Amino acid sequence: QVQLQESGPGLVKPSETLSLTCTVSGGSTGNYHFTWIRQPPGKGLEWIGYIHSSGSTNYNPSLKSRVTISVDTSKNQFSLKLNSVTAADTAMYYCARGTYYDPKNWGQGTLVTVSS
């Protein structure tokens, strides 16, 4: 059974770069879309964007200027970088694998707090 696990710093300072990695185990990273989604405390879910294993990407316009998603199929990992973070970027960050229209396997999520 495929499992995804997010990893990265739980605390990031304002104006710095948030960097997270998602490791896929029990399944491949070939010919899938890999998605990042976040949920600020007490709020709803927000789609950040996805990358296909081929390298093509699609980002939420609201974050596009600050986001980079990359994939390393040899390591079964994909990553999220969000730069110039503010307190508004404090959220639970989830990674997911599937097609672009149905991210079906999700990680448990990792809480990232932006604070000095």
Add this chain to the structure above:
Amino acid sequence: DIVMTQSPLSLPVTPGEPASISCRSSQSLLHSNGYYYLNWYLLQPGKPPQFLIYLGSNRASGVPDRFSGSGSGTDFTLKISRVEAEDVGVYYCMQALQTPLTFGGGTKVEIK
């Protein structure tokens, strides 16, 4: 962006009784291929979000058959035929017709 609106916000349920959650989109979710690009997810504390329904009415692998999705155009429904205690959590609909993909605000299902 397509706006997704769920109701109710909170749904107290009695085990064994049915439950229904509504999801409305600001525009039709019908793709040119004839499918509705609408998914349902369940978020529970301490667990990875669970994928329940895709393309409007298809149950994901391993999802109990007490869960069903239906709807067309802009109106969709998730039904639980007989609620069990393990079904508590927050349910979200998500449209995948256009990017950015967008979610409803969530419906919290709790046991009475």
